Amino acid sequence: MQKQFFKEAISSEIFNVISKASKQLQLESYVIGGFVRDFILKRGKAKDIDVVAVGSGIDLALQVSKLLPNKPKVQVFKTYGTAMLRYKDIEIEFVGARKESYTEDSRNPEVTAGTLQDDQNRRDLTINALALSLNEDNFGELLDPFNGIEDLKNKVIKTPLNPDITYSDDPLRMMRAIRFTTQLNFNIDEDSLKAIKRNAYRLKIITRERIVVELNKILESPKPSIGFLLLEKTGLLKQILPELIALKGVEEVEGQKHKDNFYHTLEVVDNIAKNTDDVWLRWAALLHDIGKAPTKKFNKKVGWTFHSHEFVGSKMVYKLFKRLKMPLNNKMKFVQKMVFLSSRPIVLATDVTDSAVRRLVFDAGDDINSLMTLCEADITTKNPIKFKRYHNNFELVRIKIKEVEERDKVRNFQPPVSGEEIMKAFNLEPCREIGKIKEAIKEAILDGKIPNEHEACYQFMIEKGKKLGLTIA
Template sequence: MKHLEALAGHEIFTRVGRIADSMGMEAYVVGGFVRDYLLGRGLKKDIDFVCVGSGIELATAVAKSYDAHVPLSVFKNFGTAMVKLADYDIEFVGARKESYHRDSRKPIVEDGTLEEDQERRDFTINALAICVNGDRFGELIDPFEGLKDLKRKIIRTPAAPDTTFSDDPLRMMRAIRFAAQLQFDIEPETFEGICRNAGRLSIISQERIIDELNKIILCPQPSYGFKLLFVSGLLQEFFPEMVELQGVDSVGDRSHKDNFYHTLQVLDNISKHTDNLWLRWAAIMHDIAKPATKRYSQKVGWTFHGHEDKGARMTPGIFKRLKLPMDERMKYVQKLVRLHLRPIALVSDKVTDSAVRRLLFDAGDEIEDLMTLCRADVTSKNNARVKRYLANFDKVEQKMLEVEEKDQVRNFQPPVSGEEIMELFQLKPSKIVGELKNEIKEAILEGEIQNNREEALAFLTKLAALRGITQTKKNEL
C-alpha cells in the first residue's frame, strides 16, 4: 500500500530516503506524524524517523548533507539524535526492543527489528511506519492493523495491554488523552487493562501525569477524558479531591446534585468559550470544597456554605501536590474560586452600586474571566431557568460597565498613599496609617466620595480631625 504521495515533494522525506539508501539502511517515518497525516489533521512539526541501524549516524549524515549549518543534537545514552530544520524538529532513532523491571520506568534497550520497534509502541495508531527508501517510498508497514483502528476510531495496544501498561504506566494516561483529543473509543480489552493496572501509576512522576492531564483539559470536550479517568480508577490515584465530588446524598425526597458531573459540565461549558488552561482549571476547582462543607438542614435541605472560601484555601495545597505552578497562575485560579459566587448575589434589581464596586475592585482584571466562569456554572436542565440566569448576568455586566465608567474602581489604588499620610501628619509607619488609608478606600467603594485625589484629601482631613491628628502641611491639603 502506497502512502506519502502528497509528501513526495517535501524534500526531507526524499533526502532521508536517499541518504539511508547510500548507507545501506532501511528508514521509516513513524508515530504521530504518520497518524495525523493519515487522519488528515495536517502535518505535525515533529517528525520521527526509525532506521534499522544507527539513528545517530543517519541523523549526522542528514545534517551534513545541507550546505548551510543545520543544528544537530546527539543523545548517546538514548541512541537518538535531533535535527532542527526550519520549523521542523526531526528525531532519528535506531529500531529497538525494550524490557522493563516491574518497579522501574527505565527500560533495558536492545537493537531490534522494525516490527519489534513497532510492537513496543504504545498504541496501534502510533505504530504505523511508512518507508522512505527510494524503491519502497510510501510503503505502509502496519503489522498491528493500526490503519484499521484509525478508520474504526479505536485506541488499542499492539502488545497485550497488561504488558504495555505495566511496562510504562503513563501509557494509560496517554490512552485517555488520545481518546479525548481524537474522540476515539478505547478498545474494551485495552480499557480493562487500564483498570487492572491503575495502581501502577504510582511509579510515574507527578510532572509527567500532570502534563497528560493538562492536554486532556485542553481538549474541546474535556469531560470525556475525565469520565474515562474516573471510571478506570486513574483519577483516584492522583486527584482524590475531585473523585470525592461524585455521588448524591438523600434525606427523604431531598437530594443534592452530583457535583462531579456538574463540574464536568461546567468545564465543557467554559471550554466552548476559552482555551485558557487556568480558566479551565478554575472550572475544575470551583466546587472542590463542597464535600467538606456539605450539611443537611431540615429547613433548607442540603447546603455547602463557605465552599468558595474553603476551596480557595485548598487550592495551593492541591496545586503543590499535583506539581502545578505555585505562582500567579495558582493565585489566579484561587481568586476565581473564591469569587465565583459573588456575581450570583448581584442578580437582584435591588443590588447597590456599592456591591458592584466591591466586586469590580476585588476581581480587578479577572472580572471578565469571572463572569465567563459564572455563566458556565449555570447547568440546570430547566432551559427556562438557564435563560433567566444568563439574562440576569447580562444585567449585572451592564451594571458593572456603568459603575466602572462612573467610578473607575477596577484595580484602583487609594488616591492618597501611606507615605503621603505619614508626611502630611508627621506619622511613623504604624497601624493608624493603614487604618486611614483603608477608610479612604472604603469611602470610595461605598460611594461616599469620588475616586479622585481632591475628595480623598478632603475626606482624610476630616478623618484626621476626628482622631485628633494635627495637620503639619496644611498648604498641601
C-alpha cells in the same frame, strides 16, 4: 490505501533529504507515529515528526543536518540515543529502532538495538505504530502490522500487543490511551478498558509531572469530560484527584437532595472548553467546587449547605498543586483566585448594585473577564427558562461592570492619596494609622461614598484623620 496517498504525506524537501542521508549511511529510516496518524486524520500541519532509524538515530540526524542548506544545529541526547533538529517550524526527532524490556518497579526500560518491527511492537497504541518508509526502494510504503488504519477508520483505541503487558510495562500508556480517546473523540477498546482497570494500581510508579502532562492534554481537548469519565471509571482518577471523587454521589435527608457535584463539574469544564483555550481557566472550572465535599452539611430549615466552600476550595488548590508537583506560581494563584471568587458574580446576578460590582472588579482585577467566563460556564440547569434568565442576568452584570469601570476606574486601583501624603499632612512617622486611613479611603470609594479622585479622597483623609485623633500639620 494507495501508496501514492502516502507519498503525498512525505513529499516535502525534508523527507527527501532524510531519504538521501539514510542511503549515504546505508541504513533504513521511517517516519512513524503521530505524523502518520494525523496526516490520515487530516488534523492539520504537523509541528513535530518522529523518525526511526534501523541503526543510529544520532548519526542520521547529523547527516541530515549536513545536507540541509542552513545546516541546523543538532541537539544530541546520548543517554536516550536520540537527536533533534528544527527544520523551518517543525521539530524532527531521530531515534534508533529499539527493543525494550521492563522491570516491575520502573517504567524506564532496558533498551537494546532492534528492528523496525521491534520498535512498532513497543508502541503504546496501534494508531501510533503506523510507519511510512523513507527508503529509496519503497519510498512512501505504509507499514501497518497491527491494522492501525482500520482502527482509525473505526475510531478505536487499542494496544498493539496484549494490553495487560503494554499497560503494566509502562502505566503512563493508560493515561495516553485515555488522552487520545478524548482528543480524537474515539472509543476505547473493551479489552483495553478492562486492562486499564486491572492495572490502574500501577500508576503509582509514574511521576506526578508526567501524569500532569497527560491531564493537561485531556483538559485542552474539545470535550474534556470524555477523559475524566474514563479516568473515574477505570480507577485512575481517585489516585490523581481524590478531591473530585469526593464530589461524586447524591445524599438525601428528609426528602431533600443535592446535585451530584462531580458530574456537574464535568459539565462546567465542557461548557468552558467551548469558550476558552486557557488551560488554567479550565483547571479553575475543574476545581471550582472541590470545597463542597468538606463543607457539606444538612440544615433542617434550609436543606443542604456548602458554606465557605469557595474559601476552603481555594486553600485546597495549593495542596493539590503541590501534591501533583504543578507550578506554585502565578498560574496556581490565578486558579485559587478563580475558585475563591467563583460564586460572587452568581450572587451579584440577583441584585446588581454599583457597590457590589465595584468590589467585584477590584477583587478580580485583570481577571474579571475570566471570572465571568467561568461563572457563565457554571450554569448547567436543564430548565430552558432558568437557563435563559441566568444568562440574561450575567449579561446585565457584564454591562454594569463596563459602566462602573469606565466611570469609577477601580480595576487594580490604588487610593489617589498616598501614604507619603498622609504622613506629610499629619506630620507622622510610619505607623498603624496610615494603613487605617488608606483602607478607609479604599472602602469609601468601593462603597460609592466618594469618587475615585484625589481632591475628594484628600478631604476624606482629613476627616478620617480627625476621627483618629490626628491633627493637620
